[in-house]
Amino acid sequence: MTALNDIGFLLNNVLQAPAQWQALPAFADTDADLALQVLDEASKFVASQVAPLQRVGDEVGCTFDAGKVTTPPGFKAAYQAFWQAGWPSLSCAVEDGGQGLPAVLEGVLYELLAGANHGWTMAPGLLHGAYACLKQHASPALKEQYLPKIASGEWLATMCLTEAHAGSDLGLVRSRGTPQADGSVHVNGSKIFISGGEHDLTDNIVHLVLARLPDAPAGPKGLSLFLVPKILPDGSRNAVVCERIEEKMGLHGSPTCVLRFDDATGWLVGAPHQGLNAMFVMMNAARLHVGLQGIGLLDAAWQKAHTYAQERRQMRAPKATPSGGPDPIAEHPAIRRILDTQRAWIDGGRLLAYHTALQLDVAQHHPDAGQRATAQRWCALVTPVLKAAFTDQAFAGASACLQVFGGHGYIREWGIEQIVRDARVAMIYEGTNEIQAIDLLLRKVLADGGLAMRTLLAELPGDARRDALIETTAALVLAAKADAELPYWLADDYLRAVALVLLDWAWGRISAASSDARWTAPAQAFHTWVLPEFDMRLAIMRQRLPRTFIKNKPLAQVLPALSAID
Incomplete structure (x- = not known):
């Protein structure tokens, strides 16, 4: 297929x-x-x-030459x-x-x-x-000037958040916006790691920049968002300077820029000091796409490895009939395990990502308010899981696919090593995967006492793993009241456990829709080689819960004791 x-x-x-x-x-x-x-x-x-x-x-x-990028x-x-x-x-x-x-x-x-x-x-x-972001937060004048060009792609855009001293902690941002008499703002500051901050692909680049107004309070609540174009409406060049492009492990075709804003003219997007609210619209849209990047990169690696494994002949496979000649390495169990396991992640990941994209439209367009709320809950909880789990797997799985090539995979000729290098950054940008896990557990699960997550999980078909995750969610909510640091230690394990339960649901749907041999091998690989990780993650989380309460009891017996914690 x-x-x-x-x-x-x-x-x-x-x-x-x-x-x-x-x-x-x-x-x-x-x-x-x-x-x-x-x-x-x-x-x-x-x-x-x-x-x-x-x-x-x-x-x-x-290439970079005197502020210009080719x-x-x-x-x-x-x-x-x-x-x-x-x-x-x-x-x-x-x-x-x-x-x-x-x-x-x-x-x-x-x-x-x-x-x-x-x-x-x-x-x-x-x-x-x-x-x-602009459609939801920009003024009518800005929308008229910029939205059609962004929608069509005639102009490209950037997201200017990071500064040398302010990565995940955006509260440390120092860039400033000074209001002008004509309603514009002069933006000053430097931003790093700006993908596509300067290039020759389009006539204009629309920079969306986080900075502080003079009366801004300290911390992230004092950030505002500004639209700062490379080319101003009168056709003149704005005071945005590309100081250099970074030399990177991969993504050599994408310029990662250091930008300096020297009294650059911009305009406020949304309300003053509400820049993160506007920017998160952009970031959340990007995070689903980054999850899909992971799936696409892993599929590209799999396609190369699968093709090579069909052509490369080495030794006889254990079940081969005596023929005197070597078999394709695709017949050897070690290679079949690699290929089928990565296929399990790709196909299950696609189903989860496509379902999430469908829910985005339901959340925005469904005539029933209850359906919109249910869809929005799914998107809020599952998007960080998709971003983190499938970019992790893109790198690990592409590396596994490189292994299929042996020494040939380590040289450039076959192209697999480029995928490994390119995939690595997706675990970092748009919020590191550790930040995604903290966002899921701290901001999405614990914030409402676990209600939304337990509701989502309860809507999935019941089995022992789903029930164990529901119980673990409740236990973490209660245990965090006694130890505020505990969720930070366990966030990565919790996200992985959620990803595996969701993948189990996805493969249940796929298997119910078809018994075709195309889907049988990855389904079996998922249950044999992937899903057992859930038990490991569950054991890690149980081990870190307060020993006074859990000892070795089933979690269902632990919850009454934990509920006594204030």
Whole structure:
């Protein structure tokens, strides 16, 4: 099966996406035929225009000269073809020049793009987040000036958060915005790690910059968001300077810039001191796409490893009939285990990501308020899981796929080592995976006493692991009252446990929809080689819960004792 056939099966046969679209007035005209036509054209564009630039992007990379950045050969032409064909506007509103299609189709597009050429895909990767941020928070004047260009992709956008001393702790940001008499703001400060901060792909770049107004309180609650374009409305160059581009482990086709703002002209987006609220709209949109990046990168690594394993012959496989000749290494159990295990992550991850993208549209467009709330709960809880678990697996799984090649995988000829290098950054940007775990457990689960998570888990089919996770969630809520540091120690384990329970649900759905041999091997691999990790994570969490209360008792017996903690 091709990737497109797999994607179509998951969307149409497992998730019944067309029926879900029909329940939303905004997508009543979207059916399976239209969706597959869009994805077929997307696949053709990716294969013909973007994938061939993968190697040149890595080997030539971006060049920097006196503040100007030149992208690798072919990148600019491919990007011009991309936006002129309408691909960035798939899910943007029709009134903004978009095509008004479901979010999942855009998600699949970016999954395909990331797998084909992660470095190139970094350029348009923030467009949807910038679009959502401006649509929700920008003034009518800013929307009129910038939203159509962002929706179409004619102009690209950046997210300028990080400073040398302020990474995950945005409360330390020092950049300043000084109001001017004409309603604009002069922005001063430096930002680092800015993907696409300067390039030659588009005529303009729209920077969304976190900074402080003069009367701002200290900490993250004092941050405001400003729109600072590279080119001002009168056609003059704004005072935004690219000081250098970073030399990186991977993603050589994407310029990672240090930007300096020297009284650069900008405009406030949203309310003063409410910049994080506006920026989180952009970041949350990006996090689902980063999870899909992980799935796309892992699938690209798997495709290379699978092809190589079919062609490479070494020794005789244990079950081979005596033939006197070596067998394809795909017949050897060690290689089958690697390939089937990564396939289990890819297929299960796709189902979870596509379901989440469908829920984004339900949360925004469903006529029933209860359905919207349920969908929003799913998205809030599952998005950090997708971002963290599947970017972790993209790197670990791509490394496992490199192992299939043996020594050949370590050299550039086969292209697998580039995927390993490129995949590593996805565990770091858009909030490190540790931050995702803290966000899930501290801000999403403990904040409401575990109610939302327990409700979500209760809606999944019941089994021992799901019930154990429900009990563990309740135990953590109660134990955290006695030890505020405890959840920080266990956040990573908790997120992994949630990911495994969700994957178990996903594979249950896939297996119920088809008994085809295509899905049998990864389903078996999931239950044999992946799901047992849940018991390890559960044991780690139980070990760190207060020994006075748990000893070696089942958690169901522990909860009454824990509930006595104030």
